[in-house]
Amino acid sequence: MSYSEKLIDHYENPRNIGSxxxxxxxxxxxxxxxxxxxxxxxxQIRVGADGxxxxxxxxxxxxxxxxxxxxxxxxxxxxxxxxxAETIKNTDIARHLALPPVKIHCSVLAEDAIKAAIADYRAKxxxxxxxxxxxxxxxxxx
Amino acid sequence: MNVIKQxxxxxxxxxxxxxxxxxxxxRVLEAMLPYFTYKFGNPHSRSHSYGWEAEEGVEKARGxxxxxxxxxxxxxxxxxGATESNNLAIRGVAEFYKDRKNHIVTTVTEHxxxxxxxxxxxxxxxxVTYLPxxxxxxxxxxxxxNAITDKxxxxxxxxxxxxxxxxxxxxxxxxxxxxxxxxxxxxxxxxAGKIPLDVEKMNIDLMSISGHxxxxxxxxxxxxxxxxxxxxxxxxxxxxxxxxxxRSGTLPTPLCVGLGEAAEIxxxxxxxxxxxxxxxQERMLEGLQSKLTEIVVNGxxxxxxxxxxxxxxxxxxxxxxxxxxxGLSVSSGSACTSASLEPSYVLRALGVxxxxxxxxxxxxxxxxxxxxxxxxxxxxLVRHVNKLRxxxxxWEMAQEGIDLKSIEWAAH
Amino acid sequence: xxxxxxxLDHNATSPLRPAALDAMVEALHAGGNPSSVHRxxxxxxxxxxKARRQVAALVGALPGxxxxxxxxxxxxxxxxxxxxxxxxxxxxxxxxxxxxPGAACIPVDxxxxxxxxxxxxxxxxxxxxxxxMFANNETGxxxxxxxxxxxxxxxxxxxxxxxxxxxxxxPVDLHGLGVDYLSLSAHKLGGPTGVGALVxxxxxxxxxxxxxxxxxxxxxxxxxNVAGIAGFGAAAEASRxxxxxxxxxxxxxxxxxxxxxxxxxxxxxxxxxxxxxxVKAETQVMALDLAGVAVSAGSACSSGKVNRSAVLTAxxxxxxxxxxxxxxxCGWNTVFEDIERLITxxxxxxxxxxxxxxxxxARRAA
Numbered sequence: 040m041s042y043s044e045k046l047i048d049h050y051e052n053p054r055n056i057g058s059x060x061x062x063x064x065x066x067x068x069x070x071x072x073x074x075x076x077x078x079x080x081x082x083q084i085r086v087g088a089d090g091x092x093x094x095x096x097x098x099x100x101x102x103x104x105x106x107x108x109x110x111x112x113x114x115x116x117x118x119x120x121x122x123x124a125e126t127i128k129n130t131d132i133a134r135h136l137a138l139p140p141v142k143i144h145c146s147v148l149a150e151d152a153i154k155a156a157i158a159d160y161r162a163k164x165x166x167x168x169x170x171x172x173x174x175x176x177x178x179x180x181x
Numbered sequence: 182m183n184v185i186k187q188x189x190x191x192x193x194x195x196x197x198x199x200x201x202x203x204x205x206x207x208r209v210l211e212a213m214l215p216y217f218t219y220k221f222g223n224p225h226s227r228s229h230s231y232g233w234e235a236e237e238g239v240e241k242a243r244g245x246x247x248x249x250x251x252x253x254x255x256x257x258x259x260x261x262g263a264t265e266s267n268n269l270a271i272r273g274v275a276e277f278y279k280d281r282k283n284h285i286v287t288t289v290t291e292h293x294x295x296x297x298x299x300x301x302x303x304x305x306x307x308x309v310t311y312l313p314x315x316x317x318x319x320x321x322x323x324x325x326x327n328a329i330t331d332k333x334x335x336x337x338x339x340x341x342x343x344x345x346x347x348x349x350x351x352x353x354x355x356x357x358x359x360x361x362x363x364x365x366x367x368x369x370x371x372x373a374g375k376i377p378l379d380v381e382k383m384n385i386d387l388m389s390i391s392g393h394x395x396x397x398x399x400x401x402x403x404x405x406x407x408x409x410x411x412x413x414x415x416x417x418x419x420x421x422x423x424x425x426x427x428r429s430g431t432l433p434t435p436l437c438v439g440l441g442e443a444a445e446i447x448x449x450x451x452x453x454x455x456x457x458x459x460x461x462q463e464r465m466l467e468g469l470q471s472k473l474t475e476i477v478v479n480g481x482x483x484x485x486x487x488x489x490x491x492x493x494x495x496x497x498x499x500x501x502x503x504x505x506x507x508g509l510s511v512s513s514g515s516a517c518t519s520a521s522l523e524p525s526y527v528l529r530a531l532g533v534x535x536x537x538x539x540x541x542x543x544x545x546x547x548x549x550x551x552x553x554x555x556x557x558x559x560x561x562l563v564r565h566v567n568k569l570r571x572x573x574x575x576w577e578m579a580q581e582g583i584d585l586k587s588i589e590w591a592a593h
Numbered sequence: 594x595x596x597x598x599x600x601l602d603h604n605a606t607s608p609l610r611p612a613a614l615d616a617m618v619e620a621l622h623a624g625g626n627p628s629s630v631h632r633x634x635x636x637x638x639x640x641x642x643k644a645r646r647q648v649a650a651l652v653g654a655l656p657g658x659x660x661x662x663x664x665x666x667x668x669x670x671x672x673x674x675x676x677x678x679x680x681x682x683x684x685x686x687x688x689x690x691x692x693x694p695g696a697a698c699i700p701v702d703x704x705x706x707x708x709x710x711x712x713x714x715x716x717x718x719x720x721x722x723x724x725x726m727f728a729n730n731e732t733g734x735x736x737x738x739x740x741x742x743x744x745x746x747x748x749x750x751x752x753x754x755x756x757x758x759x760x761x762x763x764p765v766d767l768h769g770l771g772v773d774y775l776s777l778s779a780h781k782l783g784g785p786t787g788v789g790a791l792v793x794x795x796x797x798x799x800x801x802x803x804x805x806x807x808x809x810x811x812x813x814x815x816x817x818n819v820a821g822i823a824g825f826g827a828a829a830e831a832s833r834x835x836x837x838x839x840x841x842x843x844x845x846x847x848x849x850x851x852x853x854x855x856x857x858x859x860x861x862x863x864x865x866x867x868x869x870x871x872v873k874a875e876t877q878v879m880a881l882d883l884a885g886v887a888v889s890a891g892s893a894c895s896s897g898k899v900n901r902s903a904v905l906t907a908x909x910x911x912x913x914x915x916x917x918x919x920x921x922x923c924g925w926n927t928v929f930e931d932i933e934r935l936i937t938x939x940x941x942x943x944x945x946x947x948x949x950x951x952x953x954x955a956r957r958a959a
Contacts, residue, residue: 077498
């Protein structure tokens with residue numbers, strides 16, 4: 040079992056490690072996996088007023104492939120709309136990092152993480168529309 | 182002939198995986214070399230001096246192995262390794278006595294080759310009791326005593342565990358087996374040459390030994406088979422009838438000689454080496470504990486060979502840690518199963534929770550480990566554990582005071 | 594070591610080829626358990642993979658078809674394991690004969706060649722496996738394997754071929770012959786003792802009888818003998834062109850007057866099974882050893898005393914005559930000087946003992 044250079048690079052120099060304020064209205068958080076299964080990913084996105092993902096952060100408990108998959112996804116989603124980000128497929132991740140067959144589940148988890156973050160963000164925005172005193176109308180007025 | 186002057190080249194990682202395999206001692210290789218080249222005869226050739234010379238080498242080696250375990254040389258047979266020895270001991274004895282007895286007692290933390298052999302025997306009609314172990318990895322003697330029935334033919338309990346290095350109470354187990362008149366087999370692959378073993382004092386009837394775990398060559402092992410009272414076996418490999426009929430096949434003279442030499446060196450240096458390794462083990466553990474919090478040693482520390490540590494680094498996944506510490510060769514779980522990504526069944530048997538099992542590393546120290554290597558290893562482990570904790574969502578939650586058990590994790 | 598000594602017992606074991614020793618020393622230096630995922634482990638794995646390709650190339654197989662074992666005996670045992678109805682030739686090695694105790698024996702003719710007509714008749718019993726060796730260890734007689742495969746295939750049986758003595762001496766082609774299982778031993782072709790292989794044609798089932806780790810694709814548990822396997826690979830590569838010793842054997846057989854068994858059949862180029870009328874084989878090997886020549890009586894694998902050759906008996910040789918046969922087997926490092934030493938020693942013994950023995954035997958008979 041040997042790893043690709045891209046994978047090793049993402050493992051050794053992970054991009055976008057860290058956390059965003061999960062209570063902030065423009066941040067969506069996805070937490071997937073389970074400690075007992077050996078991998079947990081926390082992936083967060085901040086969506087700008089223009090609807091583009093302006094920042095993404097992750098923290099991962101898992102093997103090198105899991106770390107690399109989540110690092111790669113944070114790079115990919117930045118600058119995309121959430122609809123675009125939602126189309127990222129685990130197969131793209133697996134192909135880009137040349138994951139060995141036994142590590143494909145790491146890319147699946149990364150896809151789940153981004154989807155979970157988007158769902159969380161959407162749930163928050165939906166709530167905001169229902170409540171009148173949100174910043175949403177101001178954005179719309181600009 | 183000084184073949185190897187240096188054990189490790191500078192560009193090689195520090196080897197800390199002595200339970201997977203050991204480097205060969207240069208003295209062993211030197212003893213073997215003549216048997217590869219000018220003493221190359223077939224030890225079963227009776228008609229010329231090449232054969233006699235090879236036979237002499239084999240028989241000397243047999244004596245060296247016997248001496249290490251307090252046996253008579255006639256009781257030692259050579260095999261291709263501990264896996265074969267374990268297969269032969271358990272299946273051989275079970276099948277020989279199957280008309281009268283059909284029950285085997287073993288433990289859940291045995292090496293895979295013992296467990297697989299037992300499972301196979303279950304399929305062909307035997308009953309197997311897999312004893313649990315206590316939290317420290319040791320067998321409860323009362324539980325063992327109660328598991329033995331009048332149908333029990335053999336109790337197979339390993340001397341030293343390959344993952345956590347704990348030493349089972351062999352003398353007490355032997356006493357119980359003798360009292361109950363059942364055979365006692367012990368897989369001593371990890372124990373021989375490291376702790377004193379005495380087949381008489383411990384009432385051991387069958388004992389498996391591996392060459393490459395005691396600084397000898399791969400592809401060779403031995404099985405001790407007691408002669409008084411006699412243990413009988415159905416052979417696994419039949420043919421020319423070598424090795425008292427227990428194991429046919431041309432004996433690999435250089436490998437036998439290597440195993441013999443390795444056994445002799447172990448016996449001579451056992452005391453000093455154990456003391457030196459104990460210091461290194463303490464140095465390693467103290468080094469890690471002084472610089473890291475939330476690390477747990479798995480398995481009993483007292484009843485343990487000094488060359489092993491098995492540590493869970495909470496909130497850091499073991500494989501990612503292994504990938505980081507490139508300068509160190511260690512293993513997560515045992516080598517035979519570490520490619521399978523499942524958390525270790527040994528740790529689970531100890532009651533280690535799965536999330537902690539995923540964070541464990543096995544660190545094996547041995548004859549060629551130096552103090553400096555231990556210090557380098559501690560530094561590298563600390564650096565990477567800290568780095569990985571900084572990116573671990575679980576560590577973050579724990580720091581925030583969130584109880585990880587309160588979260589509903591979606592299993593996948 | 595006696596300098597003036599000629600080793601002509603290569604069918605018992607062949608000295609290690611230099612390339613094999615080099616590969617082994619290198620592997621021993623490097624260490625590593627091939628199941629470990631770290632660098633030393635992966636390097637050990639790579640050595641095994643290379644050897645697998647080298648061994649596969651020697652016998653026209655795919656690397657994935659090679660399962661490393663502890664030797665030829667184990668390979669033969671595993672191949673036969675799991676087969677209930679088996680036909681074996683009468684001249685098989687003991688590791689085949691004893692593996693399936695109830696197996697029916699296919700006879701051989703006076704030249705030691707398998708009786709194909711008998712095989713055809715016996716196939717009506719619908720065996721699941723036919724085991725015939727490629728070349729016999731005592732006489733060197735090569736068996737009609739392609740024919741055996743054709744007949745066995747027609748009746749739905751698999752074929753196992755013990756090629757321990759043939760590989761590295763004459764071309765062996767697994768797929769060309771259509772053989773299903775092929776046994777190999779490293780130390781018979783200049784590799785180390787303690788390692789061999791069972792080559793299993795793709796898609797052919799193998800019932801494992803050894804339990805443990807998942808080594809060798811779950812076909813043979815146990816930590817691999819890395820150095821031994823590396824040495825086997827190097828020896829296999831070094832012996833790819835076979836043995837060029839036919840001229841040596843011609844010289845032996847032209848110079849010594851004894852009867853050569855299997856002379857009329859195709860044989861390995863290195864083996865001569867030869868009688869010295871009236872002189873027991875044991876007497877011959879002892880005398881030749883004193884004269885600096887190693888040969889053997891019967892097969893070396895019968896640990897313990899030398900038994901009368903079952904092979905010669907199967908060929909219809911009278912017991913009294915069979916007891917006078919020795920095996921001379923050349924190898925990769927045999928030179929003409931060795932042959933001259935043998936001839937001188939043999940002839941010396943023959944004039945000294947042989948004739949007087951014959952005379953005394955005749956006297957006793959009278």
